Amino acid sequence: MTMTTPGSAQAKPPPRERLLDAAADLFYRRGTATGVDALCKAAGVSKRSMYQLFAGKDEVLAAALERIGPPLEAALLPPPDAPADPRARILYVFERMEEAAAQAGYHGCPYLSAQVELKDPAHQASVVAARNKQQMTAHFLTEAERAGAADPELVARRLMVVYDGASARAGIGSEHLDGLSAGLAALVLDAAGITGAGAAGSGAAG
Amino acid sequence: MTMTTPGSAQAKPPPRERLLDAAADLFYRRGTATGVDALCKAAGVSKRSMYQLFAGKDEVLAAALERIGPPLEAALLPPPDAPADPRARILYVFERMEEAAAQAGYHGCPYLSAQVELKDPAHQASVVAARNKQQMTAHFLTEAERAGAADPELVARRLMVVYDGASARAGIGSEHLDGLSAGLAALVLDAAGITGAGAAGSGAAG
DNA sequence: TCGACTGTAGACCGATCTGTTTCCCCTGTC
DNA sequence: GACAGGGGAAACAGATCGGTCTACAGTCGA
Numbered sequence A, B: 001m002t003m004t005t006p007g008s009a010q011a012k013p014p015p016r017e018r019l020l021d022a023a024a025d026l027f028y029r030r031g032t033a034t035g036v037d038a039l040c041k042a043a044g045v046s047k048r049s050m051y052q053l054f055a056g057k058d059e060v061l062a063a064a065l066e067r068i069g070p071p072l073e074a075a076l077l078p079p080p081d082a083p084a085d086p087r088a089r090i091l092y093v094f095e096r097m098e099e100a101a102a103q104a105g106y107h108g109c110p111y112l113s114a115q116v117e118l119k120d121p122a123h124q125a126s127v128v129a130a131r132n133k134q135q136m137t138a139h140f141l142t143e144a145e146r147a148g149a150a151d152p153e154l155v156a157r158r159l160m161v162v163y164d165g166a167s168a169r170a171g172i173g174s175e176h177l178d179g180l181s182a183g184l185a186a187l188v189l190d191a192a193g194i195t196g197a198g199a200a201g202s203g204a205a206g
Numbered sequence C: 001t002c003g004a005c006t007g008t009a010g011a012c013c014g015a016t017c018t019g020t021t022t023c024c025c026c027t028g029t030c
Numbered sequence D: 001g002a003c004a005g006g007g008g009a010a011a012c013a014g015a016t017c018g019g020t021c022t023a024c025a026g027t028c029g030a
Helices: A015-030 A036-043 A047-053 A057-067 A069-076 A086-102 A110-118 A124-146 A152-171 A180-191 B015-030 B036-043 B047-053 B057-067 B069-076 B086-102 B110-118 B124-146 B152-171 B180-191
Strands: none
Touching: A015 A036, A015 A047, A015 A057, A015 A110, A036 A047, A036 A057, A057 A069, A057 A110, A057 A124, A069 A086, A069 A124, A086 A124, A086 A152, A086 A180, A110 A124, A110 A152, A110 B110, A110 B152, A124 A152, A152 A180, A152 B110, A152 B152, A152 B180, A180 B152, A180 B180, B015 B036, B015 B047, B015 B057, B015 B110, B036 B047, B036 B057, B057 B069, B057 B110, B057 B124, B069 B086, B069 B124, B086 B124, B086 B152, B086 B180, B110 B124, B110 B152, B124 B152, B152 B180
């Protein structure tokens, strides 16, 4: 076996990872119109290497969106062993998103941004984005089912609308969300009869 | 007076209007990355004329976003003399938006798309977009105040989140919204105690 | 020391980008 | 008919686009 992966974690990761990291960062901050020259320069990778590792820019974009999936889920979704309360496990997502949205440099959900920018739902990066967003929908759906909601799919769809709307508005700087999305999500849960562990029902005031 | 504006409404509008119409269409359908060559060709206007009428592409984009404001408001906001019921005047917006979103070629709110694509809130087109979106917020705020809501600004902010989230998800083809946004808006109004003209209060089921 | 291999640097290609300029037709006025 | 001006067609410029290719430096095992 050739030592393509150095045994001791030394200076920098291999070109492929450097490319994906730079792509996730640049495409998110500056948009998918960022050129491959800028991308390769930021990654410290030659274009020759990039085109050996990927078929083209679109594939790099799709792979970068794929790559940020696990860390994004880890940051937004509650760990499987955390609180068992479905309501808490749903509101958790909105609380983490609002925390992220309060940071400087937040530009909304990277999947939604990519889909809006590309406009073509058939683009491979759009497909990856849609698939990853589906995981959050699945989380909402699972918890709504666990909570015994009458129409868990409606709950999940409503929560996704709240999530995308709030993150988008925060991402373009039009909204500061001090609990706005969490309050809206709580409203959705109240209407579905998904109450907290031992809490009472419809107490959320307008 | 030279006959720059022909007295009789003949074949085609002047170059400026043709440019703005083509810009609104192309930038919305293909994104703001559309080139000026394609724009001028679609408008039937020479680049020479375009750069005489506008300082550059960015100014054309901003002017095009400005131009679509009045017709968009006319299509989405209830006419001032229509129903006096604040709840109906709010839900009206979501019903019109869902109708538009059901049409082929819908790609979400053009203002939000532009802001997401440009990413720079200081871009003149982003400023125009933000100003125009503010008018819908003002409509929601006015009606929430008229309805005597305890926190009309919160109601307006929540409604904008629902509006942007639903239109964005419909625009990228991830959602079909059969009353989804209107139901969510109704939930917001219920929580704020904004009931219909003679209707009862909190009947919306999850 | 010698390939074999990997990866960087960067020239290069044709196409396209924004923006400028030239040329010329067409129309209205005198 | 002469002429002024608006505006379309298109060449042009310099930069950048996505993508290909050559040249060379470093590192490995033998």
